[in-house]
Amino acid sequence: MxxxxxxxxxxxxxxxxxxxxxxxxxxxxxxxxxxxxxxxxxxxxxxxxxxxxxxxxxxxxxxxxxxxxxxxxxxxxxxxxxxxxxxxxxxxxxxxxxxxxxxxGRIDIYARTDHPDKVIRLPDLRGRLIAVTNGYDYGTPFDSDTAMHRDIGNSDLFALRKLVARRVDYALVYDRIANHIGRTQPSLKGRYKSVGTLIEPxxxxxxxxxxxxxxxxxxxxxxxxxxxxxxxxxxxxxxxxx
Structure with missing residues (x-):
């Protein structure tokens, strides 16, 4: 029992x-x-x-x-x-x-490989066309700066494709993601490079x-x-x- x-x-x-x-x-x-x-x-x-x-x-x-x-x-x-x-x-x-x-993480500033060997910082982005991803945050200094001209897309992959196609001047992408895309996308491999760091959030x-x-x-x-x-x-x- x-x-x-x-x-x-x-x-x-x-x-x-x-x-x-x-x-x-x-x-x-x-x-x-x-x-x-x-x-x-x-x-x-x-x-x-x-x-x-x-x-x-x-x-x-x-x-x-x-x-x-x-x-x-x-x-x-x-x-x-x-x-x-x-x-x-x-x-x-x-x-x-x-x-x-x-x-x-670390968000880097990416340019095409023919970009001059010069470190790019936040003030250098003003007046340029910059590829970013919809819904992402890039830190208050960038997000609140009205002098930043943003080209908003659906993904980091699209941002880097636009960069390589010369549709934008720079792309903001986390470094590990940009490295992964560069390894796995043959059409983009070796066609862009980091020219500076935006933030390390x-x-x-x-x-x-x-x-x-x-x-x-x-x-x-x-x-x-x-x-x-x-x-x-x-x-x-x-x-x-x-």
Missing amino acids: VRLFALALLITLLPCLAAETVRIGAEDDWYPYSGTLQGKPVGFAADLVRAAYKQVGVDVELVSLPYARCMKLTEQNLLDGCFDTLRNSLLEKRYRWHKQPLFK DIYVSFAPKKTGVERYIRLFDEGLEKLHQTGEYARIEARWR
Whole structure:
């Protein structure tokens, strides 16, 4: 009788003992940080988010989405979070944030390979036509400067294609993404180069502003990310995506 009671109690508790799941949007066109391969989210950021939550016993459902839609669904509390976000004053009050950055990126200024060997800085971009990607943030100094003439496209790949085709003067792209595109797109290989660095921002997961339970998911994410650093797992994941 005791055994039967214990078995019945265990069956009742099984749903509670099962690992909970957090649902997070993963940018689908930002490889090697975050992209889609055979319909599944992959990349440095995707691996970090999965690993951080695994450290604290939480399963992750990653949903591949274009970045702008990912952010919109998160703001509407239809997703628990979205990555990869450059945190700034425009987004600060619209989302919730974890403490430690997911990773540090670097946005470089790209020109064609026939560009003079001269370092280009933010003031040099004024009055030039610059390829950028829709929905991306490039830091307050650039984003708030009305003297910047932006050619807005759907992806970093399009930005670099426009650059090589001489439709724009410069393109702003994260360095790892530009390197990946240069390796995998034969028509662009060796046809552009970095001529300067715009910013080196911290990148975050944006969390939903009012979704039920999100405060706990943020706390657990911070805890899991800290464990990744302490155990050396963070460095091992990063090394796989260099």
